[in-house]
Amino acid sequence: MINIGDLFERNTVLEVVDLSHNGFQFIPFSLFMHAPKLRTLRLQGNVLSVFHLSVKKLLSLKLLDLRDNAIKYISRDTINGLSSIADQQGQLMTDTVETNRPAGSGADIPSQMNTTIVLGNSVTDPLVIDLTGNIMECSCDRIWFNEFLLNTHISLFGKELYTCTFDSNSRYMTSELLNDMKNYCKLNELLGVIITIPTLILLTLICVYVIVRRRRIIKRKALCADTLMERYNMNHPDEQERYVIFLSFAGLDDDLVNTYIIPELEKFVKEKFGNYDNLICTGDSHFTPGRWITKEIDRCLTRCDVFVMVVTKHFIKSEWCKYEVMLAEQKNKFKILLVNEEVYQQKSPSALTAILKVCTRATWRLHNNTLVIKPEWRKIFEGILEASLKTLEEMKEGI
Structure with a gap:
């Protein structure tokens, strides 16, 4: 059986990789750490549930195709890497435009410039991620991922069609949904505090009661023992x-x-x-x-x-x-x-x-x-x- 890591981990000249429809449940984190020229990565139609991949060295990446998987979220490490790539590509795009601007021109970039972009063929192309066909996770534990999807400057293809499961319902990923999630999570936190504090107080009271009761029993036994000694003291002839x-x-x-x-x-x-x-x-x-x-x-x-x-x-x-x-x-x-x-x-x-x-x-x-x-x-x-x-x-x- 071929190890996927053996095929890609040491290959430094890859530009386009298509691993679509292979039934992959996960991708090794370091699979493309040595592929700085990689421009297109297609992983469509697998069964990935979490996308966790080291991408910090993929500065040439233009297209990340994750369609039709079972992805619930992208890991924080991968998101940070993708954001870093987008930032560096954005700076490169700015530098390229400034270099090609006609001397002395104060005009903006021509609008037709954006219409001629072909993915993977120009250094000025933005990074595009396609997550369509995945029902992502909307939960208090993953709210950071939902904020990323709504607020990132990375180009997300079909973003308006992204859905997630929230409160047992499938909903579109919108700012309204994010606000509902935040309110829901705050309410859960408040309920947790409301439940936790009385529980801690009750446990504290129980511990205090047990300690005080134990001390009283010890003290009572000590006092009773002293009283017993006095009662049995034969130096009191008047007593029975x-x-x-x-x-x-x-x-x-x-x-x-x-x-x-x-x-x-x-x-x-x-x-x-x-x-x-x-x-x-x-x-x-x-x-x-x-x-x-x-x-x-x-x-x-x-x-x-x-x-x-x-x-x-x-x-x-x-x-x-x-x-x-x-x-x-x-x-x-x-x-x-x-x-x-x-x-x-x-x-x-x-x-x-x-x-x-x-x-x-x-x-x-x-x-x-x-x-x-x-x-x-x-x-x-x-x-x-x-x-x-x-x-x-x-x-x-x-x-």
Whole structure:
């Protein structure tokens, strides 16, 4: 297959080129950069949609035939090149006329001079472009092209017949159409501004709201945390003793809980609420001797924020654990379940099953004397802290 560029790009003596009716969709930009003698270029009857060609060196060009293509517009680079050619040819025409004017004559150029011009045969011929048979583009993006067609000093053959598509209608290229386009484009720009500004304002307000709300939440949590620390400060003997956590577990799991669970909970409590002891109610060690056990369980549960259950096979069988679960349900306490993996896989008693259906839980197992828990303790502590803050807010609302 012949490359069109190989035929023309290095040919410096071309004067007339006719590439009409070849089905070209585009012409290489640099195709005629080395053809300064080119006078006539015919590209009629192709399917060019955009005419983009380097013409700045085609100073001898007299006829550019672009009829019956599908050209929507001519590129800015090509327009600038064509305008430059026309300017230089116009200057050459002026110089030639001045040279041939009879000495001492003040007369104008004879009118018959323009009637004897044969395209391509005289240096005084103007550049002519033929765009008839193309439905060009009239849009806000190409308004510069429409202004060129109406205002250029280049000779456009059949200019009065040029049409373009505007607002879904085919219209002749006139000054009236250009004014309509400018008004239409200004209206579109105005509508764009009208739509854009409220959108930007809305987005700005949303961003400000999110930032302010986030700062308020952080500030509120910080204030609540400070208030929690004050509330749990044991240096105020007049206040009722309160607990962050009521830890429910079976007596047979005492060693496991004291070895693996309580140290982690104490570490969290001390980090969040200061170095205060006795913020975790663990049963007998926090019950007052001589009182009913049920009364003490009720007292501790009432004064705690979070009910944490260490669920094992012993927990399920313990009547006291069942009682504590029932009481926590009645008091609507926030519950966190630390469930042994083996128990979790087995069928649980109905009382515990109801809780498992509505409460999220963490699962754990012992592996090489290490407690492996999922999710990690940090997530569990976040839940405990959120519950404490929620309890504090509810207490404030109730005051």
